[in-house]
Amino acid sequence: MSQTTADHPAPAAPLIADPAPLGLAGFAMTTMALSLWNANIYPAAVNSALALALAYGGGAQLLAGMWEFKRGNTFAATAFSSYGAFWIAFWFLASHILPSVSAADAPSVVGTFLVGWCLFTFYMTIAALRVSGAVLVVFVLLTIAFVLLTIGNYRSNMGFVHWGGYVGLATAAAAWYASFAGVTNSTFGKTVLPTWPLAR
Numbered sequence: 001m002s003q004t005t006a007d008h009p010a011p012a013a014p015l016i017a018d019p020a021p022l023g024l025a026g027f028a029m030t031t032m033a034l035s036l037w038n039a040n041i042y043p044a045a046v047n048s049a050l051a052l053a054l055a056y057g058g059g060a061q062l063l064a065g066m067w068e069f070k071r072g073n074t075f076a077a078t079a080f081s082s083y084g085a086f087w088i089a090f091w092f093l094a095s096h097i098l099p100s101v102s103a104a105d106a107p108s109v110v111g112t113f114l115v116g117w118c119l120f121t122f123y124m125t126i127a128a129l130r131v132s133g134a135v136l137v138v139f140v141l142l143t144i145a146f147v148l149l150t151i152g153n154y155r156s157n158m159g160f161v162h163w164g165g166y167v168g169l170a171t172a173a174a175a176w177y178a179s180f181a182g183v184t185n186s187t188f189g190k191t192v193l194p195t196w197p198l199a200r
Contacts, residue, residue: 030057039165
């Protein structure tokens with residue numbers, strides 16, 4: 001059995017790249033597709049949203065969350081893991097649960113699914129006050145979108161759902177920017193696109 005000595009130091013732990021741009025991109029793309037459906041801009045986009053929810057918004061984002069745990073980033077680990085699970089749960093709800101639910105019960109089922117995400121996103125928004133301006137904008141917009149979608153589904157009010165879709169599109173745009181800034185700044189080795197870090 002070999003031993004670590006001064007002449008043979010233990011190998012350094014491998015560097016883990018920042019997974020946040022990946023998580024944000026998965027969130028942005030899936031949110032964009034679903035919001036196009038919610039806003040009634042492109043109703044067929046729901047099919048794209050379901051595929052993305054399982055693979056990119058769900059799978060890739062969940063992986064990003066696990067890597068953030070390795071990096072010791074509690075906020076990002078909690079956010080990416082949770083929203084990755086959200087998208088996988090949404091895929092399962094839309095694909096396997098709602099088809100067997102009566103039309104009368106569907107609004108309550110979807111509303112109940114969403115209300116917990118309103119609460120989670122709200123308190124994550126408070127935590128985002130110590131992350132960055134770019135991330136804070138994403139969470140503020142996402143909170144508003146979830147509230148509108150929750151009300152719209154509980155009340156079967158498509159006006160609220162459509163507005164939730166529009167705010168969802170703005171949320172996706174903000175997440176795209178945060179992802180773009182993260183990967184570009186890392187690649188260039190300097191701040192090309194500002195994210196406005198907030199004081200801790």
